[in-house]
Each structure stands twice: as structure tokens, then as C-alpha cells.
Amino acid sequence: xxxxxxxxxxxxxxxxxxxxxxxxxxxxxxxxxxxxxxxxxxxxxxxxxxxxxxxxxxxxxxxxxxxxxxxxxxxxxxxxxxxxxxxxxxxxxxxxxxxxxxxxxxxxxxxxxxxxxxxxxxxxxxxxxxxxxxxxxxxxxxxxxxxxxxxxxxxxxxxxxxxxxxxxxxxxxxxxxxxxxxxxxxxxxxxxxxxxxxxxxxxxxxxxxxxxxxxxxxxxxxxxxxxxxxxxxxxxxxxxxxxxxxxxxxxxxxxxxxxxxxxxxxxxxxxxxxxxxxxxxxxxxxxxxxxxxxxxxxxxxxxxxxxxxxxxxxxxxxxxxxxxxxxxxxxxxxxxxxxxxxxxxxxxxxxxxxxxxxxxxxxxxxxxxxxxxxxxxxxxxxxxxxxxxxxxxxxxxxxxxxxxxxxxxxxxxxxxxxxxxxxxxxxxxxxxxxxxxxxxxxxxxxxxxxxxxxxxxxxxxxxxxxxxxxxxxxxxxxxxxxxxxxxxxxxxxxxxxxxxxxxxxxxxxxxxxxxxxxxxxxxxxxxxxxxxxxxxxxxxxxxxxxxxxxxxxxxxxxxxxxxxxxxxxxxxxxxxxxxxxxxxxxxxxxxxxxxxxxxxxxxxxxxxxxxxxxxxxxxxxxxxxxxxxxxxxxxxxxxxxxxxxxxxxxxxxxxxxxxxxxxxxxxxxxxxxxxxxxxxxxxxxxxxxxxxxxxxxxxxx
Ligand code: GAL
Numbered sequence: 001x002x003x004x005x006x007x008x009x010x011x012x013x014x015x016x017x018x019x020x021x022x023x024x025x026x027x028x029x030x031x032x033x034x035x036x037x038x039x040x041x042x043x044x045x046x047x048x049x050x051x052x053x054x055x056x057x058x059x060x061x062x063x064x065x066x067x068x069x070x071x072x073x074x075x076x077x078x079x080x081x082x083x084x085x086x087x088x089x090x091x092x093x094x095x096x097x098x099x100x101x102x103x104x105x106x107x108x109x110x111x112x113x114x115x116x117x118x119x120x121x122x123x124x125x126x127x128x129x130x131x132x133x134x135x136x137x138x139x140x141x142x143x144x145x146x147x148x149x150x151x152x153x154x155x156x157x158x159x160x161x162x163x164x165x166x167x168x169x170x171x172x173x174x175x176x177x178x179x180x181x182x183x184x185x186x187x188x189x190x191x192x193x194x195x196x197x198x199x200x201x202x203x204x205x206x207x208x209x210x211x212x213x214x215x216x217x218x219x220x221x222x223x224x225x226x227x228x229x230x231x232x233x234x235x236x237x238x239x240x241x242x243x244x245x246x247x248x249x250x251x252x253x254x255x256x257x258x259x260x261x262x263x264x265x266x267x268x269x270x271x272x273x274x275x276x277x278x279x280x281x282x283x284x285x286x287x288x289x290x291x292x293x294x295x296x297x298x299x300x301x302x303x304x305x306x307x308x309x310x311x312x313x314x315x316x317x318x319x320x321x322x323x324x325x326x327x328x329x330x331x332x333x334x335x336x337x338x339x340x341x342x343x344x345x346x347x348x349x350x351x352x353x354x355x356x357x358x359x360x361x362x363x364x365x366x367x368x369x370x371x372x373x374x375x376x377x378x379x380x381x382x383x384x385x386x387x388x389x390x391x392x393x394x395x396x397x398x399x400x401x402x403x404x405x406x407x408x409x410x411x412x413x414x415x416x417x418x419x420x421x422x423x424x425x426x427x428x429x430x431x432x433x434x435x436x437x438x439x440x441x442x443x444x445x446x447x448x449x450x451x452x453x454x455x456x457x458x459x460x461x462x463x464x465x466x467x468x469x470x471x472x473x474x475x476x477x478x479x480x481x482x483x484x485x486x487x488x489x490x491x492x493x494x495x496x497x498x499x500x501x502x503x504x505x506x507x508x509x510x511x512x513x514x515x516x517x518x519x520x521x522x523x524x525x526x527x528x529x530x531x532x533x534x535x536x537x538x539x540x541x542x543x544x545x546x547x548x549x550x551x552x553x554x555x556x557x558x559x560x561x562x563x564x565x566x567x568x569x570x571x572x573x574x575x576x577x578x579x580x581x582x583x584x585x586x587x588x589x590x591x592x593x594x595x596x597x598x599x600x601x602x603x604x605x606x607x608x609x610x611x612x613x614x615x616x617x618x619x620x621x622x623x624x625x626x627x628x629x630x631x632x633x634x635x636x637x638x639x640x641x642x643x644x645x646x647x648x649x650x651x652x653x654x655x656x657x658x659x660x661x662x663x664x665x666x667x668x669x670x671x672x673x674x675x676x677x678x679x680x681x682x683x684x685x686x687x688x689x690x691x692x693x694x695x696x697x698x699x700x701x
Contacts, residue, residue, distance in 0.1 A: 027277045028299050028341050031104070031172040032379040037426055037662065040370075040419060041068040041106065041382035042400055043346070046094040047078045048389065053405065054097050060406065061386055062101035065419025069098050070345075070382050073108030073178040074140060077115040080157055088164055099170040106382070107165055108175040109158050109264055112140040118153060119143070125150040127187040130235045134189075139393075141182045145260035146195035154260075158267045166272030173277035175345065176264045179303055180257055180280060181289045186249065188231055192256070197226045199252045213538050214244040243458055247539045250288045250454040258293030265296035281345035284330040285468050287457075290450040291337050292489045299338040302330050303346035303384070306369060308355030314655040315672025320362035321695055324657050324670045325472040327369060328479060331376025333448065333487035344373045346384035349411030350398030358396070360410075364695035367414040368668050371697045375659035375666040383415060424686050425664065428701055433663025435484075441647050442483040444499040446471060449489055452507045455539050456531065462563040464583040470529070470627055471503040477635050481642065481649035482658045494519040498647070504531040504627075507539065510549065517553050521617025525645055527638070528554055529624045530561065530586040547586075554623045555594030555614035561586045562603065572610045572626055572633055574598035579626075579633035581610075586625035588612055597622075597637065611637050620645070656692075669696045 032039055042061055046054050061069060071094055072079070080086050098105050116137045119126055125147040128134045135142040143150045165171045204210040207223050216222045221242065223229055232241030232249050240246075265278045272278075277298040282289055284302050291300050306322025313321045327344075334342035347369055351358050370381050388399040388409070400412035408416065448471055456467045471487075478485050478501075486497070494500060494515060502516075505528065513533075520526050533550035535541055542548055547559050562585045564570055569580040574597055588609040590596055598611035611633070613622045624637055642649045652658055655670035656677065667677050669692040679690050679700050688698030 027275055028173075028379070030275060031277060032343075034662075035426070035429060035431065037429055038374050038378070038422055039067045039380040040065065040415060040422075041070060041380055042066045042415075043070045043382065043385040044094075044387070045074070045385070046071065046090060047075050048392075049387065049405075051090070051093075054094060055100075057386065057401075057405065058094075058097050058101045058103060060401070062103050064400065064408075064412065064416050065422075066103065066383075066415070068104040068106060068172065068380075068382070069386075070106045070175070071095070071098075071108065072110055073175060074110060074113045076110035076113050076157060079110060079161070080115060083117055083121070086160055088160075092164075095165065095168065095170060104172045105168075105170055106173050106175055107161065107171050109154075109161065109177060109268075111143070111154050111158070111176070111260075111264065112178045112180070114143050114150070114153065122149055124189070124191065125153075126189065127182060127185065127192070128189040129185060130188055130233045132188070132235070135185070140178070141180070141185075144187050144189045144191045145180075145256040146187065146189070146191040148191070151260075151263065154264065155267055158264050159271065162268050162271035166268070166276065169273075169275070171276060173279060173298075174268050174272065175301075176261050176268075176278065176280040176297070178281060179283050180261060181283055181286050184287055186231070186233075186253060186288070187256075188233060192253075193231055195256060196231050196249065196252050197229055199255065200229060200248065201226050203248070213540070214242050214248075215540070216242075243455075244539050246458050247451065247455050251290075251451055253288030254290035254293060254450065257288060258290060258295075261294045262296035265294075269296070279343075279345075284333065285448075285450075285453065287454060291334075292450070292491065297338070299341040299343075300334055301343045301345040301382075302334050304330060304344060304369075305346075305348045305352055305355075307348065307359055307361045307365065308352055309357035309359060310355065313672075314670050315694075317362060317672035317694060318655075318670070320359050321365050321670050321672070322361075322369070324372070324479065324655060324668070325475055327372040328376065328485075328657060329472050329475050329487060331373060331378060332446075332475070332485045335377050336486050336488050336492065340377065341379060343378055343380040343382065345382050347373070347381050348398070349383050349385070349400050349415070350409050351396070352398070353394055353396035362695045363410060364414070364693075364697075366411040367418055368670075368695045368697050370415075370418050371666060371699070372657065372668055375657070375661055375668065377661055383411075421687055425699065428664075428684065428686055430663045430701070433701070435660055438648055439482070439484055439660055441498060442481065442642060442649055443497055444478050444483045444485050444501060445492065445494065445497040446475060446478075446485060446487045447490065447500060447502040447505060448487050451537070452505055455535070456504055456506050459539075461561075462583065464563070464566060465627070467504060473631050473634065474501050474503055474527075474529070474638075476654075477631060477638055479657055480635070480652050480654060481638065482652055483649065484660070494524065495522060497524065498645070499525045499527070499642070501527040501529070502532055503529045505529075506531045506534050507537050508533050508535075508549065509537055513549050513553055516621075517616070520553070520619035520621055523618035525620050525622070525641060526553075527622045527624060527641065530584050530627055532623075551591070553616070554621050555591045555612060555616075556588055556623065557591050558589035559586050559625075562605070570603055571601040572598050572628075573601045574611065574633065574636060577636070579628060579636075580630070581626040581628045581633070583629065584627040585610065586623075588623065588625050597640065598633065613641070663701050664699050665701065667692065667698045669694060 232245035683700040
């Protein structure tokens with residue numbers, strides 16, 4: 001069946017089932033009831049282990065307190081060893097062994113790994129790199145989302161799976177694919193090239209409109225028809241490709257991917273029971289992944305690895321603990337994609353095999369990460385993976401069990417401990433508990449959309465600019481102030497938030513400026529940061545002064561930006577205190593009635609505004625024009641803003657995270673040293689205490 005026909009039929013079915021959202025809410029909550037608080041799962045690959053060990057392994061998994069397992073996201077070759085010949089006997093057995101041990105099952109569609117007979121017979125389904133090399137069989141994520149032929153094979157295997165397990169009460173839900181995203185490789189196959197041209201035709205209507213939007217008059221880039229356009233490719237041009245084409249390519253790829261996920265979701269939904277939910281597991285903030293578009297799923301999950309040698313963390317041992325934003329930002333973002341429901345589908349149980357180097361996590365860190373997901377409102381953690389492989393890919397990757405398959409790894413021991421502790425939390429759970437008002441009063445939204453991220457990343461202008469770090473810096477400061485944060489998309493209702501930060505929100509339109517204006521007039525406190533509003537949604541500068549569309553809102557009259565060399569710092573002054581900046585500075589000309597909170601203390605624009613603030617209606621707009629490394633300026637501005645608004649905030653040590661969930665206060669210590677934390681004298685302490693060592697956790701109510 002062709003893609004469009006499937007889509008139409010699916011849409012029909014979805015409408016018939018009267019709104020996926022309300023059903024979705026019920027079915028996810030049915031698997032993960034609120035009073036159960038939190039659930040633990042673990043990945044198992046029956047295809048990787050001797051069949052005689054499955055029973056033992058799943059029994060051991062259940063004995064540790066694990067409640068569900070996760071099968072088959074890479075097992076297409078086992079399910080369909082020859083074209084059209086299906087073998088599910090092994091999976092039937094694994095699912096029923098799980099059931100025997102009281103483990104529920106998440107089943108996956110195996111679409112990241114087409115079998116070798118398929119890619120050999122039809123190499124046109126493979127993706128092609130920017131250098132023209134076609135990616136071949138033997139790893140994963142190598143088939144093109146744009147290939148109609150691939151989709152036909154996908155439809156068949158997904159249908160078979162759904163028919164077989166869609167009414168199995170032990171299967172609670174489905175994961176589509178695995179970390180869909182081609183691991184960041186853009187697909188330059190002919191399938192993708194033609195799909196891109198179709199996408200452009202639909203977006204622009206005429207080639208003239210494309211030429212105009214992409215600025216093709218310059219350098220004779222002008223196209224005569226869509227057939228001449230290719231995906232922008234740095235290998236095919238002597239310098240960076242056209243920036244508008246790059247933005248369109250990322251949005252197109254994200255649409256192809258979301259279409260691929262939604263296509264599978266529709267097939268599943270037309271076969272499976274109403275009790276089974278559908279999700280996929282995403283790498284957060286990734287190219288070309290736009291989770292907002294994967295809206296045929298019931299909810300979304302993410303995958304995270306904190307100790308991989310890539311990041312220093314906090315303090316001398318931080319490399320063993322990880323950065324709090326890694327989980328914190330993702331919790332706050334994924335919770336908001338799909339109505340307050342998310343889980344973490346992969347979390348490392350120990351050392352991984354693919355880091356820049358592979359340190360052992362700090363004892364306790366595995367446990368703390370699980371509590372971080374709990375604290376962020378997650379429904380579950382599914383630990384990656386139960387056993388450590390002995391051969392093949394992922395040798396050296398820790399599991400819950402060590403290489404002998406039966407001895408718990410240190411991380412495995414921590415899961416056993418968490419399972420016991422969850423019982424204490426369940427006993428203490430009070431369904432009537434409500435978030436303390438002092439906390440709700442500081443609820444802050446961070447507005448983050450992938451097209452904006454992609455556009456800024458593509459035109460950084462200075463090697464010191466890091467788009468996600470810029471946003472996560474604000475997240476970290478808000479967490480220091482113990483603010484509840486929601487990382488939202490433009491789909492969200494802004495009016496739910498007393499405070500909102502739009503970090504480096506470079507792309508906008510008049511509709512967004514109007515929404516912000518009305519949000520502020522009603523009493524919202526809006527913080528805009530450097531780079532905001534420079535361009536329209538297609539990445540064109542306005543035929544006005546730079547960032548002019550936000551001048552009315554922010555109380556500005558003009559703006560230009562500046563960068564400094566890496567080893568040189570400029571100074572900013574606020575209230576007699578001096579701050580250093582180095583990465584990015586918007587230099588502001590405020591309108592007469594706008595307050596200047598901070599100004600540049602040197603450079604040829606000495607005396608110009610670096611932070612402005614104005615009242616508008618019942619709310620305020622603050623513009624933080626500089627991006628600093630130490631975040632001292634940004635922190636003091638935020639504190640001043642919340643205090644002016646009469647909202648009390650805390651002052652936690654860096655790396656100490658404090659959250660509230662279902663009546664529990666949870667504190668986590670990502671620092672390399674011990675800290676003393678404030679726990680009210682009358683609190684009932686359930687876990688930990690007032691002294692928290694590195695990777696320590698305290699929970700009280
Ligand atoms: C993830 C991936 C898993 C596994 C894991 C190893 O990114 O989704 O399949 O490879 O990494 O850490």
C-alpha cells in the first residue's frame with residue numbers, strides 16, 4: 001500500500017477512535033498508575049544469548065525488582081530471516097518467559113536494522129552520506145525514511161508484529177525504531193533528493209518563491225525548476241551551502257523522520273489493543289529530530305548517557321557523575337511534549353564502551369540518575385542493558401550483570417537498592433499532596449524549538465557560541481534558584497507561566513511577538529536573550545534595523561552585536577559590580593522609558609546598555625544582551641528580576657538539584673564534594689539525610 005493511502009486510512013481510524021490524546025492518557029497511566037509512582041525496566045536481547053539462559057536471566061531480572069523488559073528493536077533479521085518467511089517462535093517464547101516471571105514487555109519495531117537480504121536486494125533503500133558513500137549493512141539506522149520501498153517492507157513487518165502481539169496482555173506498549181535520527185548522518189540518497197524536491201514544491205509553490213526566500217539572485221544561484229535543486233551538501237560546494245537551504249533541509253529531514261515514526265504508529269494503532277501504548281526513544285536535542293512532530297505516538301521517551309568522558313561535570317570527580325542538565329533539561333522538555341507523561345528508555349548502568357574515554361561512574365551515580373528522572377516527573381527508567389555482551393558490538397558495555405551473566409554489577413546492585421526504596425516511597429505517597437505555592441510562583445518556561453536551534457547552530461558566527469549550552473545555562477541558574485522549569489515549544493500555553501525565558505530565539509514572526517506581548521501585558525515576566533528576533537522563520541534578516549520586530553516589546557531603539565577573541569574579556573557593570581563577557585554581546589540602544597540594568601564598561605561602545613528592563617501592562621520584559629562563560633551576570637539579573645516581582649527563590653550550591661514531585665521533596669548532589677542541605681525540622685525523611693555526599697540523594701515529605 002502506498003504511503004498516502006496508509007496515511008488516509010490511518011487518519012480515518014484515528015478519528016474513528018475519537019481522539020488519540022484522551023485514550024492515550026488513559027492507556028499510558030494504566031501501565032504506569034500514579035499510585036505506583038515509578039517503575040523500573042531493563043533491556044534484554046534474547047537473540048544475543050543462548051536460549052537455555054533466557055529463563056534464568058529473566059528470572060534474575062524479576063528477582064531484582066525489575067517490572068518490565070524491552071525486546072526486539074534490532075531483531076528484524078531473526079523475525080524475517082528470508083523475504084516473506086517469518087519466525088516469531090523465539091519471540092513468543094521470550095514474551096511468555098517474561099510473563100512467567102511477572103515481567104511486562106515493551107516490544108519494538110525493528111526498523112533500524114533491515115536484514116541483509118533486503119538491503120542487498122534493494123540497495124536503493126540505503127542512505128547515502130554527503131560524500132556519496134552509500135551506507136552498507138552491518139550496523140543500524142542505515143535505511144532511508146524517504147524510500148517508498150523501505151516503507152513497504154516496514155509496513156509488512158510492523159503489521160505482522162502488531163497482529164501477533166497487539167492483543168497480548170503481557171505486552172504493555174510499543175517502541176518505534178530505536179533512537180531514530182540516523183545518528184546525525186544526513187541522507188543524500190536519490191530517494192531523499194526527490195522527497196526534498198517534493199517538500200520544497202509544497203512549501204514554496206513556485207521556483208520563484210524558493211529563489212526569493214533563499215536569496216538565489218546572488219552568486220547566480222537562481223534555479224529554473226525544482227528538478228535542479230539538490231539537498232545542500234558541504235561536499236558538493238566549495239564553501240558552506242546556502243543557509244536557507246540548510247534550514248529547509250533540516251526541517252525536511254525532521255518531517256521525513258516524524259512521518260516515518262507516525263506512519264509506523266498508525267499501522268500499530270490500527271491493529272493493537274486500546275491498552276497498548278506507542279512511543280519512541282529519542283536522543284534529546286538532536287539533528288534532524290523534532291519531537292513535536294511525532295504526534296501520532298502516545299508519549300515520548302528519551303535516552304541518556306551521562307558518564308562518557310565527553311563532559312567534565314562539576315568538580316574534580318564530576319566526570320564520574322555527569323552534568324545535571326543532561327537529565328534535568330530533558331526531563332523538563334520531554335514531560336511537556338506529551339501531556340506530562342514521559343519515561344527514560346535508556347540509562348547506563350555503569351561504564352559504556354563508546355565514550356571518548358570510559359570512566360567508571362561514581363558509586364551511587366546510577367541510583368541518583370534514576371531519582372533525577374523520578375524527581376522530574378518521569379514514569380519509568382528502562383535501564384540499558386541487562387547483560388554485558390561478550391562479543392560483537394557493545395563489548396565492554398556494562399549491564400546489570402557482569403560478564404558471567406549472573407553477578408550483579410555495581411549499577412545492578414544500585415537498582416536492587418532503588419527497588420526497595422521505591423516501596424518506602426509508595427508507602428509514604430499522599431495522592432492529595434499539592435505543589436507548595438512558593439514553588440509554583442517561580443515556575444518558569446524556557447522556550448525551545450528545533451528549527452530555531454538548527455538555524456543558530458548553522459550560523460554561530462563565533463566558535464565560542466554553543467546554542468544548547470546557552471539555553472542550559474539558564475536552566476542551570478533556574479535550578480540553582482529551585483525554580484520548577486518547563487522546556488516548552490510554541491504549542492504550549494504561555495499564560496501558565498509567571499516567568500518565561502526565550503534564549504537566543506533568533507527566528508520569529510509577528511504572531512509570536514504578539515503572543516509574547518499579550519503574555520506580558522497580562523502579567524508575565526519575559527526574558528529575551530541575545531540574538532533574539534534577528535530573522536524571520538526562513539532565516540532572512542528583516543528589512544528593518546537588526547532585530548527590529550522585538551523593539552516595541554523589549555523597549556529598544558537599536559542593536560548591534562560584537563564578539564571578542566577567546567583569550568580576551570570585556571567588562572559589564574551592574575549595580576557597581578563588574579562582570580566579564582567574552583562570547584557574544586548585543587549592544588543595545590534603549591528607548592527612553594526603558595530601564596538600563598547593566599552597561600558595557602569598555603570597548604568603543606562603553607556606556608551602552610547590556611541588560612534592559614521595562615514594564616509593559618502588568619508584566620515586564622528583560623533583555624539580557626551578553627552571553628558570559630561564568631553566568632554571573634545572568635544569575636544576578638535573574639535574581640533581581642524574581643525579587644522585583646516579589647517571588648522568593650532559593651540559592652542552592654551549584655550542582656545541587658532540588659525538585660518536588662507528588663508530595664516528595666527530592667535533593668540530588670551532582671558535586672564532587674559533600675554538602676549540607678536544608679530539610680525542615682518537621683519533615684519526614686525517607687531517604688538520605690541533611691549531609692549529602694557526592695551522588696547522594698535525599699527524599700522527604
Ligand atoms: C544508545 C542506543 C542503544 C545502545 C546504547 C549503548 O545510544 O540506543 O541501542 O547502543 O546507546 O550505550
